[in-house]
Amino acid sequence: MNNFKQNRPKRLKRSFIPNVATVFNMFLGFLAITLIMNGEPIKAGWLMILGILFDVIDGKLARLMGLSSRFGTEFDSLADTITFCAVPSVLVYYTYVDGLPKLLGAAISFMPLLFGTIRLAKFNIASDDGPKPYFIGLTTPLGAITIVSFMLFNYEMYGHMGDPRSALVLVALVSFLEISPVRITKFPILSLKQGRSNNLRLIGLALILMGLLFYQGLILFPLMATYISWSIIQWMLDHDRLADESPVNSSSENNHE
Numbered sequence: 001m002n003n004f005k006q007n008r009p010k011r012l013k014r015s016f017i018p019n020v021a022t023v024f025n026m027f028l029g030f031l032a033i034t035l036i037m038n039g040e041p042i043k044a045g046w047l048m049i050l051g052i053l054f055d056v057i058d059g060k061l062a063r064l065m066g067l068s069s070r071f072g073t074e075f076d077s078l079a080d081t082i083t084f085c086a087v088p089s090v091l092v093y094y095t096y097v098d099g100l101p102k103l104l105g106a107a108i109s110f111m112p113l114l115f116g117t118i119r120l121a122k123f124n125i126a127s128d129d130g131p132k133p134y135f136i137g138l139t140t141p142l143g144a145i146t147i148v149s150f151m152l153f154n155y156e157m158y159g160h161m162g163d164p165r166s167a168l169v170l171v172a173l174v175s176f177l178e179i180s181p182v183r184i185t186k187f188p189i190l191s192l193k194q195g196r197s198n199n200l201r202l203i204g205l206a207l208i209l210m211g212l213l214f215y216q217g218l219i220l221f222p223l224m225a226t227y228i229s230w231s232i233i234q235w236m237l238d239h240d241r242l243a244d245e246s247p248v249n250s251s252s253e254n255n256h257e
Helices: 002-037 041-064 070-095 102-125 140-158 164-177 196-215 217-237
Strands: 134-136 183-185
Touching: 002 041, 002 070, 041 070, 041 140, 070 102, 070 140, 070 164, 102 140, 102 164, 140 164, 140 217, 183 217, 196 217
Parallel strands: none
Antiparallel strands: 134 183
């Protein structure tokens, strides 16, 4: 009994460590919203992308330290709602709906927040059938990256935010994909012992990271468009194409949702 009382405060203190990363993720999302409202959407886009790093870190820390909890899952989802659902919606409203009737513009802008929140809620109540090598539907971070990277690509390539009509079509597509049955291949595990398929994905991820280092916003959107398009085509040709792959070591969509 005495040992329990001595160990309990230590566990409570350690449990805050993953949540600190979640708070940083949430704070970056909040800062991104304020930047968008103050006319700095490019800076906001990069802050949101940085938020993904902390979103990954909190899940990894929780698993490594054996601190996964219901509270941590719910708290992470609330942070994701701000950074990966609210930020894209605010970005679309302030950047791409000018000239549309206010109600229509608000409705389209609301789509990332609505469908992203639905996805997160479905994930939280879904039964855990064990880890899988794929996501069902597009995850909220990937959806947010796709929308933001469209803006960054056009800004670096042409000096403007991109054609609003194309942007709104993209927003609708990404939003519906988040609740779709399309199987999206997960990012690879950082190990060379997970088989040939994982190793090939690791090589691809390394090339992507190198491309981001040198080309930044110019390469991110083409890569996301290719990744999503290829997943859709593969799923249409073979719905069960990933079912026979060996499970990945992941207990949440933080591999990542």
